[in-house]
Amino acid sequence: MCGIVGIFGYSPVNQGIYEALMVLQHRGQDAAGIVTLDGRKIHLRKDNGLARDVFRTEHMINLKGNMGIGHVRYPTAGSSSSAEAQPFYVNSPYGITLAHNGNLTNADELKGDLYREDLRHINTSSDSEVLLNVFAHELHSLGKLRIDENDVFKAVAAVHRRSRGGYAAVAMIIGYGMVAFRDPHGIRPIVFGKRETDQGTEYMIASESVALDSQDFELVRDLAPGEAIYIDMTGKLHSCVCAAHTEHTPCIFEFVYFARPDSIIDDIFVHKARSRMGAKLASKIQRDWPDHDIDVVIPIPDTSRTAALALANALGVEYAEGFIKNRYIGRTFIMPGQQVRRKSVRQKLNAIDSEFKDKRVLLVDDSIVRGTTSQQIVQMAREAGATRVYFASAAPPVKHPNVYGIDMPSAHELVAFNRSIEEVQEIIGADRLIFQDLEDLIAAVKKEDKSAVKRFDTAVFDGQYVTGDVSPQYLEQLELIRNDSAKQGDSSGADVVIGLHNNR
C-alpha cells in the first residue's frame, strides 16, 4: 500500500505535501518523494526512508511552487531501490509526473507493448513507471500541442482500457494542471477536498481523508470507480467517469488494517467499521463459546485497539492495555523481510506483567497474516504470567495472495494457507483461536447508510479476485518473483534516477 497526495494551491505547497505524507506514513515506510511545479520547472526529491528522513531543510527550500504531488512507498512490484521511489517523471508529452497506489496485474504485458508499439523505454521494474508511460503515450497519441479536459479524460479512458489491477493515481501535466484517477473497481482509496482562500479555491487529493483534515481541507468526496478529476491551470475542476464499465468493489483490507481509523473511505468511517468488527466477533464468541472464562481482553497495538475495545464492551469483560508499543518503531507487517519483521515485534511491543499475571486473557488482533506477530505475542503473554491465552482475529484467516497493492504475494508465507484453524492455533501456540466470519466482516464494514458500496474485494480471504482476470499462472509467477527470499537484495545497484535531476 502506498500513500499519495496532490495539492493545487495559490501559495507554496511543499510544507503541506510534506505534512500530508507524514500523516499517510502508515501506508508506506520504504521510500518517500515530492515533486513540485514552479512555473514551467519541476523540482524533485525522493529517496528510500521515512518522510522525516528523506526531506531535509535544503530539499524543502528547493521544492518551490504552488502545485505538487507526493508519495510514500510500500513496494508491491519491482524492487525497493531508490530509483523506484515515486513520483515518476516522463518528459514527453509536456512533462508529466505521477504517483501511484496499487498494483498492475498486467505490468509485464504493458511494458512489452510500450517498448514494441509505443516506442517507450521503461528504466525500472516498477509498475508505476509503466502506468505513467501508458498515460503519457495515450496523451501523446492525441497529437495536440494544446490539450483540454476532454483530452485528459480520453487518455485516462485509454489507461482504463489497457491497465488491469488496482490503481489510484495523481499526476501533474506541466503547463496544464493536476489529474487524479481511480481504477474501474475503485479498489484503492482516493479522495479530494477543497479549501477556500482569497485567491480562489485550492484542491487537495489524497489516499485518505485524514491527510485532508491535517491541512484544513474540507472533504468533498471519494473519486468514483473509473473516474478522473482534472484541475486546470485556472483552478477549474473538471470530472468525468472515463471507464466504460465500473463496479465499486473497494479493498476490504483497508478497513481491517491499512487505513487510519480516523479516515473515511467511500463514505464509511474506518473507526466505526472496526468497532462493528469487534461487536460481531463478540457475538460469535457468545454464540460458539457461551461459557467462556475470559478475564480480560487485551489488544495488540496499534490497529486492533478499536475492535478489541468494542469486543470487550459487547462481551462485558474488562479491557486492558497489556502491551506497550514503542512509538519509534513503525508497522511491522509492511516491513520488507521476515527477519526484520520478526525482530521488530519484540522491539515494538512489551508486556506489562500485572495485566497478565494469573489471568485468562483474550488477545485481539485485527488480522493474522504471516503469524509473525501472533506467535510471539502469545509467548510474551505466557511469559508475563497468563494462565490461559486465547486469541481472536477481527478478520477471517488470510489464505490468498493480494495482487492489488498489498505485498502478500506468496500463499506459502500465509500462516492460514492450506491449514485448519486448529493447525494455526497450534502454530501460534494459543489455547483457543477465534476468527471473524467473512460475512460478519463484510456486514461490519458495509453498515453505513450513505455508502454505495455493495461488494468488496475480499480476495485475501476467499480467493475471489474482483477484476476476474487473475489466473493461477499469474499467481504462481508472482509467488516466484516476490516471495521473501526472492526479494532479498533486490535493490542492488539500480538506484539511478533517469530523466529528472533528483535533489540529493
Ligand SMILES: O=P(O)(O)OC[C@H]1O[C@H](OP(=O)(O)OP(=O)(O)O)[C@H](O)[C@@H]1O
Ligand atoms: O500475522 P502478521 O504477519 O504478523 O501480520 C498481522 C499483524 O501486522 C499488523 O501490525 P503492524 O505492526 O504492521 O501495525 P499496527 O501497529 O498498525 O498494528 C497487524 O495489525 C497485525 O498485528
Ligand SMILES: NC(=O)CC[C@H](N)C(=O)O
Ligand atoms: N503499495 C503500493 O501501492 C505500491 C505501488 C507500486 N506498485 C510500487 O511498488 O511502487
Ligand SMILES: [Mg+2]
Ligand atoms: Mg498490528
